Amino acid sequence: MQRSAAIEDTDVPAVVSSGESHSDAALMARYRDGDAGAFDMLYSRHRARVYRYLLSQCRERALADELHQEVWLSVIRSRASYKPLAAFTTWVFALARSRLIDHHRRERGFLRVETGDEPGDIVEQLIDGRASPAEEHLHRKRCVERLLRAVEGLPPAQREAFVLQEEGMTLAQIGEATQTAPETVKSRIRYALAKLRDNLADCL
Amino acid sequence: MTRFPLDPPNDDTRDECLSALYRRGATAEPSAHVDAVIRAAARAALDEGSVPATRRHSSPWVSWAMAATVFLSVSLVWLLRDREAGDTAPAVAERAAPATMLAQNTLEAVPESREKFTATAVAGVTPPVADTVGQLALTSPPSEAEAIPPAAPPLAKAKADQMPTAPSRAEKTETKASPSLAEAPVAAVGTARSLEVMPLDPVATLHRVSADIQRHADIAKIVDALYQQLRPRARITDPALTAALVDERVRRYVAEKYAPALIQNYAQIYGEMVATKKNFSACEHPQPFDETADVLKALCVIEGADSLRVQYLVNGYTRGWRTTAEFVFSADGEWLQAIVIPLEEGAAVFVEGI
Numbered sequence: 001m002q003r004s005a006a007i008e009d010t011d012v013p014a015v016v017s018s019g020e021s022h023s024d025a026a027l028m029a030r031y032r033d034g035d036a037g038a039f040d041m042l043y044s045r046h047r048a049r050v051y052r053y054l055l056s057q058c059r060e061r062a063l064a065d066e067l068h069q070e071v072w073l074s075v076i077r078s079r080a081s082y083k084p085l086a087a088f089t090t091w092v093f094a095l096a097r098s099r100l101i102d103h104h105r106r107e108r109g110f111l112r113v114e115t116g117d118e119p120g121d122i123v124e125q126l127i128d129g130r131a132s133p134a135e136e137h138l139h140r141k142r143c144v145e146r147l148l149r150a151v152e153g154l155p156p157a158q159r160e161a162f163v164l165q166e167e168g169m170t171l172a173q174i175g176e177a178t179q180t181a182p183e184t185v186k187s188r189i190r191y192a193l194a195k196l197r198d199n200l201a202d203c204l
Numbered sequence: 205m206t207r208f209p210l211d212p213p214n215d216d217t218r219d220e221c222l223s224a225l226y227r228r229g230a231t232a233e234p235s236a237h238v239d240a241v242i243r244a245a246a247r248a249a250l251d252e253g254s255v256p257a258t259r260r261h262s263s264p265w266v267s268w269a270m271a272a273t274v275f276l277s278v279s280l281v282w283l284l285r286d287r288e289a290g291d292t293a294p295a296v297a298e299r300a301a302p303a304t305m306l307a308q309n310t311l312e313a314v315p316e317s318r319e320k321f322t323a324t325a326v327a328g329v330t331p332p333v334a335d336t337v338g339q340l341a342l343t344s345p346p347s348e349a350e351a352i353p354p355a356a357p358p359l360a361k362a363k364a365d366q367m368p369t370a371p372s373r374a375e376k377t378e379t380k381a382s383p384s385l386a387e388a389p390v391a392a393v394g395t396a397r398s399l400e401v402m403p404l405d406p407v408a409t410l411h412r413v414s415a416d417i418q419r420h421a422d423i424a425k426i427v428d429a430l431y432q433q434l435r436p437r438a439r440i441t442d443p444a445l446t447a448a449l450v451d452e453r454v455r456r457y458v459a460e461k462y463a464p465a466l467i468q469n470y471a472q473i474y475g476e477m478v479a480t481k482k483n484f485s486a487c488e489h490p491q492p493f494d495e496t497a498d499v500l501k502a503l504c505v506i507e508g509a510d511s512l513r514v515q516y517l518v519n520g521y522t523r524g525w526r527t528t529a530e531f532v533f534s535a536d537g538e539w540l541q542a543i544v545i546p547l548e549e550g551a552a553v554f555v556e557g558i
Contacts, residue, residue: 055232166223
């Protein structure tokens with residue numbers, strides 16, 4: 001069934017099946033009109049992916065927490081002016097990206113190409129201690145760690161495109177959120193995948 | 205999850221094996237405390253009972269007022285255009301205010317806080333500043349990605365007086381500049397011959413001038429113009445340096461690094477775009493020669509009434525497409541009229557009379 005709304009729902013199956021009243025745009029409208037529960041739903045739906053995107057880009061948990069709060073406070077402040085011209089995910093990731101850029105400008109003037117940082121920390125944070133310690137899963141866990149390290153090692157633009165796609169965004173949405181042509185996004189993802197496959201050949 | 209060698213992925217932008225690994229690993233979430241703070245803020249915002257902005261703007265009077273404003277603006281523009289079209293040659297003299305005056309106004313608008321001399325605006329070149337300029341406190345180039353054009357100093361009156369008076373077509377060129385360069389002065393110097401020459405094919409002209417850009421660019425004049433504007437921006441940190449030594453080092457830096465790089469990068473991007481068969485007319489959607497680079501670069505051509513403008517565009521990681529420099533050629537593609545380097549505040553460094 002084709003979705004009639006201009007707003008694309010997230011890829012959360014339960015939400016998609018629950019109809020337009022629970023679409024992101026509808027939830028924002030309900031929140032604007034005073035329904036705090038609508039914001040809770042919206043937040044629950046997107047909190048993890050936004051957070052992971054921020055963490056993957058800034059690589060520091062405390063900073064990701066701070067930026068995450070800033071992003072959602074922007075959403076709260078913008079509830080009245082929000083217009084569903086694009087998917088909510090596109091908008092919220094664009095907000096997140098904007099906060100990252102602001103941060104890096106404050107820090108160094110420009111978003112840096114990371115060198116010399118310690119990827120181990122971020123891997124631990126991303127894994128968050130949830131991988132199974134069972135021996136039979138040890139190899140898989142190591143592959144996961146290696147993947148996350150390999151993602152860390154990608155050039156920033158490729159890493160961003162890869163993570164956003166893995167967090168459920170389409171190429172068009174990524175392009176819109178990052179102000180990049182979809183073809184460019186596609187190329188970045190292809191290059192990212194090629195590098196990751198090279199690094200993880202024995203895991204795939 | 206094992207992939208067989210002859211089992212290609214269905215979508216070359218997806219790899220299910222990698223995705224599965226990522227999903228398994230990327231499980232970090234915001235803390236409960238952060239969640240609580242955000243949810244509380246959402247509720248507090250509702251409790252404040254502020255009137256949503258969309259409702260404030262939903263008044264029919266506001267809509268009518270906006271519509272009336274647009275209508276009046278459009279009408280005014282048309283009236284002015286008609287009036288201007290009625291003007292003929294005599295008006296040229298009246299309008300022949302020196303482009304330098306405009307340049308002066310524009311450049312004087314540059315805040316004093318922008319006193320740092322930014323070393324290079326040219327992508328692809330990171331000259332060894334210390335070797336070249338010694339103790340001058342030059343801001344090192346931020347990166348190839350986000351190279352910033354050099355800050356423009358207020359134009360000294362003496363310099364302004366030296367500048368040639370631009371014919372009216374320079375003014376016309378300026379009014380037709382792209383919005384981002386609307387305030388950037390584009391000075392034209394030369395004969396009236398280009399007034400009569402209309403470009404038949406901008407892209408063909410672009411190829412003609414770009415294939416041998418070195419021949420069309422007078423490096424000595426570029427160096428001189430850049431030096432005049434960059435010299436006041438040099439901040440001297442070593443009091444032992446004499447003014448003469450600073451002059452000499454800045455000039456050497458501009459001559460050896462900046463100006464050549466400006467032309468060389470143009471030539472390089474042009475060559476790469478030709479080699480990769482990119483479209484030079486796609487200014488709305490520039491076509492970088494390497495779409496996977498962190499910094500995308502492209503040239504695009506805009507046909508003017510009596511000039512050909514080639515924009516040198518970069519798309520760094522953070523800002524989207526920006527014009528780093530604009531090369532203005534005569535319509536017949538015979539000579540380079542100007543180089544305009546827009547600054548963030550809307551002012552520009554400009555090199556004229558090339």
